[in-house]
Structures are given as C-alpha cells and as structure tokens.
Amino acid sequence: MRTFALTSLLALGLAAAGGAAAPTPAPLRATAAIRDAAGQVTGTARFEQLGPNLQITVQVRGLTPGQHGMHIHEMGRCTPGVDPATNTVVPFGGAGGHFDPGMSKNHDAPTTDNKHGHGGDTPMLNVAADGTGQLTFTTSKVSLSGENGVLGRSLVIHARPDDYKTDPAGATGPRERCGVIMRENFAVRDYPLPGPQDFPEGVAVDARRGLIYTGSAANGTIYVLNASSGAVSKFQEGGAKGRATALGMKVDAQGRLWVAGGAQGTVSVLSPDGMTLKVLETPPSPHKYVNDLVVAPDANVYVTDSYRPVLYRVKPDLTLESWLDLGRTPIKYGPGINLNGLVVTPDGRYLLSVQLNTGDLWRIDLRTKAVRKVMGGLVNGDGLLLDGRTLYVARNKDQVVGKVALSADYGSGQLVAEEPLAGLRFPTTLASLGGELIVTQGQLDKLQGGTPEAPFRLTRFRKF
Structure with a gap:
C-alpha cells in the first residue's frame, strides 16, 4: 500500500507532546x-x-x-x-x-x-x-x-x-x-460484502487466524473475511438465537466472538467455528440498546447501553451484571444515542467511552468506578480504537476518522486530525490489524430510507 496523506486539524506538536508545532500539511x-x-x-x-x-x-x-x-x-x-x-x-x-x-x-x-x-x-x-x-x-x-x-x-x-x-x-x-x-496520493483497500442490505456496523479482528468479522445492523447476519484474500462467507445467519442485529463486536483470547445485540438488549458469545455458546439478556426494558463492548485484560467484558444509563459487565463465568449506575456519575443521558464506543486502556486500569449525542469522551476507573470527562468536541463519535495513547474515533455522520492525542493518564485529550480517507459513508467503528486500521462503511443513515451505495464494504488503511 502506498504512503497515505493526512488531513490535520491541529499541528501534532501539541503542548501535551512537548514539541514545536509541526508543519501544516498540504x-x-x-x-x-x-x-x-x-x-x-x-x-x-x-x-x-x-x-x-x-x-x-x-x-x-x-x-x-x-x-x-x-x-x-x-x-x-x-x-x-x-x-x-x-x-x-x-x-x-x-x-x-x-x-x-x-x-x-x-x-x-x-x-x-x-x-x-x-x-x-x-x-x-x-x-x-x-x-x-x-x-x-x-x-x-x-x-x-x-x-x-x-x-x-x-x-x-x-x-x-x-x-x-x-x-x-x-x-x-x-x-x-x-x-x-x-x-490524490492516497490508497485504501476495500473489502466488499455480498448482501444488498448488509449495513455493516461492527468489526472485529482475529489476528492469529487472519480473520475479520463484521455484522449487519439490519438483520444480524455475521460475515467472516480472510484478511489477505478478501474472501467472505457467512459466519452466522441473522436471527440466530433471536439476534436481529449485530452491533459492537470483539474477539477474546479464546477466539470467541462477542456481539452486542442492539435493541434486543442481548450479548451473544459465539465459538470460533460459529456456534452460539450463550446469549446473555440485560434486564427487561422498553428502551434498551446494547451498543458496544470490550474485553478487558482480566477477561471481564464491559458493555454500553445507549438508552439506559448503566454499564454492564460479563464476568469470566459468563454471568452478566449491572456494574455501574451512570445516573450517579457526571455522565448525563439525554435524547438519542448516549454512550456508544468503548475501549480499555492497555494497563487494564480505565475504560474510555464516547457519548455520541454530546460529543463527550469519558474515562471510567475500573478500580474505583470514578468517572472523569476527558474532552468534548467528538459529536457523532461512534466506535473507538485505542492504540497506546492515540485514540481513533469513527464519527459517523461527519464521515471522518478522528485522531485524539491522550495524556499519560488518559484524563485529557485533544483532537489532532480528521481523515476522510478516500471517501467515507457513515463510518461506525474500527478495528486494528498490524499497522493498519479497518473501518466499517455502515451507511446507517440510509437504513430507514434512501438508496445505499453498493456493494457495502469495509475499508483498510494505514494508521495516521
């Protein structure tokens, strides 16, 4: 792949980095x-x-x-x-x-x-x-x-x-x-998907096997792709075990695929060969939207609900609990999609989550449950990918991938770049594969009406 151009909002030599301002890019x-x-x-x-x-x-x-x-x-x-x-x-x-x-x-x-x-x-x-x-x-x-x-x-x-x-x-x-x-002077690799109504929302990578998973927000179908050849096949049909949608996805150390079930309020755990191992139900509610999840280093899985102000935790024995009542924290839920993308810091100390409707990024201490606002300005922030102290944010309606430079304690950050790639169509989340990123071109703005651009696709590009 060729060298990629970069669109910067701010010079990368910020005070947080302690250096002089970088040259303004072309x-x-x-x-x-x-x-x-x-x-x-x-x-x-x-x-x-x-x-x-x-x-x-x-x-x-x-x-x-x-x-x-x-x-x-x-x-x-x-x-x-x-x-x-x-x-x-x-x-x-x-x-x-x-x-x-x-x-x-x-x-x-x-x-x-x-x-x-x-x-x-x-x-x-x-x-x-x-x-x-x-x-x-x-x-x-x-x-x-x-x-x-x-x-x-x-x-x-x-x-x-x-x-x-x-x-x-x-x-x-x-x-x-x-x-x-x-x-100009920019290259990406697209992975086309076969279905006319795929609307890919989540993406996860099994780096050991060279596989990419993605799931449909429209019908819950999950595809598996060969990262090298691009060959794609169905991993599991939509509707399996009641799953009508597939949103946030992660692969754990055992090669199991975890899937957030959206409005059904479920978390599904699938085996490496596509069998459903367990479907976990969050508490009953007329307003639920299980959106994203992350596997922590201690094997606990944390889960966001974009409508209910609670963080869930799935323990290693596959039992689900309401882990944190967000109503008792500085995070205030409002109309629309609230907490969405979720990542864990490499040391396993903190969660970071973006609130789509406000653009606020939050840090949640896994030891004390203390919550701190990291920064604002990430409106339409959807999925997250953390690479050291660099946070990549898929900003769906804005059709860019944002780059945030975080402080050493992950307690503050600054948006330093926005990248449209070769053209994005409502990007929803990201995954990492080696020195590159993969973003979903979800087109969820066309899910309730309009003509989506076919074929649906994932796009792979170098980190910037």
Missing part, C-alpha cells in the same frame, strides 16, 4: 478523469480544499457548443444505470441522483444552501465553438471531508442548460460525461 486534493459513454477520457476535473471552500476546475473537450448543466452525483460509478424518471437504462445512470447531503429533495441554484437545494448543484459549463469548456469556481456547499464530502462521488455533465428549478436535474437532459472524484 490541502486535500482530488481529481476526476472525465469520460464519454465509450469510456474515452475527454477532460479532467480538479478539486482543492481551501479552508471552508472547495475550488473546482473543470476542463473538457468534444461537447456541443453552448451551456451544459453540471452536477455532483451521489454514487461513485460512471456506469450505465436506470433513470428513475424513464425507467430505462441510460449512460452514467450508475452515478445515481444528485448529491443531497441536506436531504432537501429539491433541485435549485448553486447558491442555495443545502437545506433547500441539492449540495451537488453547481454552475453551468460554457462550451466554446471548438467544443472545449473550462470553468473554475469555489463553493462551500460541498467539500473533500465531512458531512458534505464528495470523495468517491461523481461529477456529471449533461447535454442541455440547467434551469435551476425543475426537479430532479434542472431539465438538463442526457448525461454526456462522467468522472469519479478520487483522492
């Missing part, structure tokens, strides 16, 4: 090779992040003189696909509809905010008499990182001018050119 950049329906490259588009604005430069040839509508589309595919308006297969239909991060469902002018118009609505391209067109513009509607990120999406040029009002595409007619927006 801006995020991306390119798209613009192709015609025959696959021939007829132009390029370049993207550069300049603070809050994205500068886009398009150069193309071989088009009819005049104005051409141009838009950023949802999917990163320049393949034929079905046009919903005509129910026919059209060139570049695989790019899907306009990128609409604000869910406006409305085509409008390039100056309209994303709540009222598609984020992918851009200025028109003027093509000269010789068939060449060139346009440079800046926009704050989209970016190369974050909720409005366009990495891995498509830029499409249409046959006719844009009236900036007719849904869904401004009466711009056929799609004549298309290019996938690709991050």
